[in-house]
Amino acid sequence: METTIKATNLTKSFGDFTAVDKLNFEVEKGEIFGFLGANGAGKTTAMKMLIGISKPSAGDAVVAGYQVSNQAELVKKNIGYMSQKFALYDDLNIKENIQFFGGIYGLDSKSIEVKYNRVVENLGLQDYAKQLVRSLPLGWKQKLAFSVALLHQPKIVFLDEPTGGVDPVTRRQFWELIYEAANQGTTIFVTTHYMDEAEYCDRISIMVEGEIKALDTPKVLKKEFGVSSLNDVFLKLAR
Numbered sequence: 146m147e148t149t150i151k152a153t154n155l156t157k158s159f160g161d162f163t164a165v166d167k168l169n170f171e172v173e174k175g176e177i178f179g180f181l182g183a184n185g186a187g188k189t190t191a192m193k194m195l196i197g198i199s200k201p202s203a204g205d206a207v208v209a210g211y212q213v214s215n216q217a218e219l220v221k222k223n224i225g226y227m228s229q230k231f232a233l234y235d236d237l238n239i240k241e242n243i244q245f246f247g248g249i250y251g252l253d254s255k256s257i258e259v260k261y262n263r264v265v266e267n268l269g270l271q272d273y274a275k276q277l278v279r280s281l282p283l284g285w286k287q288k289l290a291f292s293v294a295l296l297h298q299p300k301i302v303f304l305d306e307p308t309g310g311v312d313p314v315t316r317r318q319f320w321e322l323i324y325e326a327a328n329q330g331t332t333i334f335v336t337t338h339y340m341d342e343a344e345y346c347d348r349i350s351i352m353v354e355g356e357i358k359a360l361d362t363p364k365v366l367k368k369e370f371g372v373s374s375l376n377d378v379f380l381k382l383a384r
């Protein structure tokens with residue numbers, strides 16, 4: 146098995162406050178890893194270190210083969226990222242978004258065209274290519290943003306609450322795309338507050354006050370905590 150993320154005592158402090166406290170975990174190639182925790186548990190702070198935009202105060206992580214502490218630029222080049230808040234340009238149409246982000250990722254115009262055709266076909270968006278992204282339903286935007294995050298074929302894609310605000314059926318459709326990417330060997334690191342999504346992950350970790358308090362498959366965690374749902378695991382830990 147190939148490890149694509151390895152965190153070793155990964156820590157971030159702000160003054161006297163330790164927001165992320167000595168995280169140790171590994172994620173394998175093609176794995177779907179759910180990163181859960183209550184509001185303020187430290188998920189975003191940890192993810193910022195893993196994607197190379199925030200330096201650890203102590204410890205380190207190897208992501209896609211590079212150390213976040215001193216190879217952050219290489220980390221950024223080899224990952225994809227999508228968040229609910231920052232995804233696509235509303236004022237550009239579907240094609241322009243793909244051209245824009247493809248350009249940022251360093252793809253030439255020929256491969257951008259190939260990728261564009263593949264994405265619109267895969268998502269069934271051929272008839273909407275000229276439409277501004279702003280006018281698309283949220284669920285479609287999310288699927289498009291995910292496809293854009295994969296344009297440069299990153300080894301890992303980080304998803305920060307990717308399906309916020311949509312119903313369970315739309316979330317399920319989004320997860321079909323996640324499975325497809327994972328089956329092709331892309332590692333998926335996803336934060337979510339939705340327990341149905343947590344159930345779809347191969348393994349999940351649950352953070353409480355800066356520390357990982359549980360980490361295993363959804364099935365094992367439910368067994369370990371003697372409960373029938375991940376929501377109950379979550380509530381037991383948060384309490």
Ligand SMILES: Nc1ncnc2c1ncn2[C@@H]1O[C@H](COP(=O)(O)OP(=O)(O)OP(=O)(O)O)[C@@H](O)[C@H]1O
Pocket residue numbers: 159164182183184185186187188189190191
């Ligand atoms: N730049 C900062 N300076 C000081 N404290 C910070 C900073 N960034 C985050 N924190 C604190 O670190 C803690 C963890 O925040 P973080 O945003 O990582 O949590 P989270 O698990 O992502 O929460 P949410 O689910 O609400 O996004 C919080 O108490 C937050 O106030």
